[in-house]
Amino acid sequence: MTDTLSIKDNRTGKTYEIPIQDDSIRAMDLRQIKVSDSDFGMMSYDPAYLNTASCRSSITFIDGEKGILRYRGYPIEELAEKCEYLEVAYLLIHGELPNKNQYEEWKHNITYHTMVHENVKKLLEEFRYDAHPMGMLISAIAALSTFYPDVKNIFDENSRRLQIYRLIGKMPTLAAYAYRHSQGMAYVYPNNDLEYAENFLTMMYKPPASSNYKANPVLSKALDVLFVLHADHEQNASTSAMRGVGSTHADPFSSAAAATAALYGPLHGGANEEVVRMLEEIGSKDKVPEIIRQVKEKKRLLMGFGHRVYRNYDPRARIVKKIADEVFAVTGRNKLLDIALELEKVALSDEYFISKHLYPNVDFYSGLIYQAMGFPMDIFPVLFAIPRMSGWLAQWQEMLADSEQKISRPRQIYTGYPERHLDSTPRQ
Numbered sequence: 001m002t003d004t005l006s007i008k009d010n011r012t013g014k015t016y017e018i019p020i021q022d023d024s025i026r027a028m029d030l031r032q033i034k035v036s037d038s039d040f041g042m043m044s045y046d047p048a049y050l051n052t053a054s055c056r057s058s059i060t061f062i063d064g065e066k067g068i069l070r071y072r073g074y075p076i077e078e079l080a081e082k083c084e085y086l087e088v089a090y091l092l093i094h095g096e097l098p099n100k101n102q103y104e105e106w107k108h109n110i111t112y113h114t115m116v117h118e119n120v121k122k123l124l125e126e127f128r129y130d131a132h133p134m135g136m137l138i139s140a141i142a143a144l145s146t147f148y149p150d151v152k153n154i155f156d157e158n159s160r161r162l163q164i165y166r167l168i169g170k171m172p173t174l175a176a177y178a179y180r181h182s183q184g185m186a187y188v189y190p191n192n193d194l195e196y197a198e199n200f201l202t203m204m205y206k207p208p209a210s211s212n213y214k215a216n217p218v219l220s221k222a223l224d225v226l227f228v229l230h231a232d233h234e235q236n237a238s239t240s241a242m243r244g245v246g247s248t249h250a251d252p253f254s255s256a257a258a259a260t261a262a263l264y265g266p267l268h269g270g271a272n273e274e275v276v277r278m279l280e281e282i283g284s285k286d287k288v289p290e291i292i293r294q295v296k297e298k299k300r301l302l303m304g305f306g307h308r309v310y311r312n313y314d315p316r317a318r319i320v321k322k323i324a325d326e327v328f329a330v331t332g333r334n335k336l337l338d339i340a341l342e343l344e345k346v347a348l349s350d351e352y353f354i355s356k357h358l359y360p361n362v363d364f365y366s367g368l369i370y371q372a373m374g375f376p377m378d379i380f381p382v383l384f385a386i387p388r389m390s391g392w393l394a395q396w397q398e399m400l401a402d403s404e405q406k407i408s409r410p411r412q413i414y415t416g417y418p419e420r421h422l423d424s425t426p427r428q
């Protein structure tokens, strides 16, 4: 027995031995399969990359069948229970958890990069009051690249480290500024004495005239755990955007703006907002059967359900459900929870959903917590983007260091016209 795939091309009768490594074959090894020597050679065709590995990565491991998620080998359940978000961000980017001194230095550097240039406020002022904060965030991240000419030094380790501090540090500030703009409220500057999630809540909610505002510690802690859960998720659509744009050697701010744009989509990070809109539309438990019927008739998606990788319960959804109880003890129960629980109960006992492996994903319950914490719905995807920045940066760094990687440029199967000429093509 050998670690090879024997492929027989029945068009020519030739057979090929294709090496197998990591239970995979290299698509380029197919190119030798030709009918005539002048052929381009065989490609693999995989729309939406359902079964294509784009890279080797040691950052995050997911077992979709078993509902397992690990960052650098640590189970998400342990990290969510025992680590702060910035510790996990360090782990994703450096590969190991920080010791005490490393953590203090990491937190100090990120804390001292939370401020943004005053011009950013003028940029945000130009948006309408009702601009979606994700559109503002995408623009602001891209705009920030113009404030730091050194962002282009992507092969300088010190420059990369500085850009990482800046991007992780400034995401909460940009997010809070976008929110305050939408509320017509003065911005609240970051406070270097506060921890990451607490600083964000303070910039979001501190009344301008108040001098003794303190974010509720239960809510700060709950948000920090939610940040841990959202920090990375291997080669999802927004991470693939980060890697794809980064593969052109664009700077990390421009790559992160592209990743944020990908996350905005309702099929991805925008789902947490759509879940709550769906639950509000349902309005009561007795309307759940009607929604289930519409879903089964393919008239709509059940937002917050399903996942490309998880064919089982998303382990993050389980943890989010637990956090909900802690938050609701402070904020009061979100009445939409009853509808969500009923929807989950009915769906998980229905053959249609079971056969399609449709389980709640990380977005199904997170929006209920955000809403109970007072966040407006259009901020929900922003709350996803803030922590995912560390995952995007970890993946971006890994891509740059990977000698097998080069500019990302897929091929295609051409289905258009053969050659034709203008003078022989009558205009309709």
Ligand code: SDX
Residues within 6 Å of the ligand: 232, 233, 235, 236, 237, 266, 267, 268, 269, 271, 295, 300, 301, 302, 303, 304, 305, 306, 307, 308, 309, 356, 358, 361, 362, 363
């Ligand atoms: C995130 O990739 C990641 O890791 C993402 C993420 C991360 O941390 O980065 O985990 C975060 O984006 C979570 C997903 C949030 N999105 C939603 O909740 C939106 C609703 N979900 C669906 O759009 C869908 O499940 C996706 C986009 C999440 C996954 O889509 P796939 O893998 O392309 O699955 P599919 O569309 O091929 O669906 C397979 C079948 C189809 O039915 P058939 O054609 O076989 O008859 O399942 C059905 C789909 O119609 N289906 C659903 C459904 N999701 C899939 N039917 C109803 N409701 C749904 N939510």
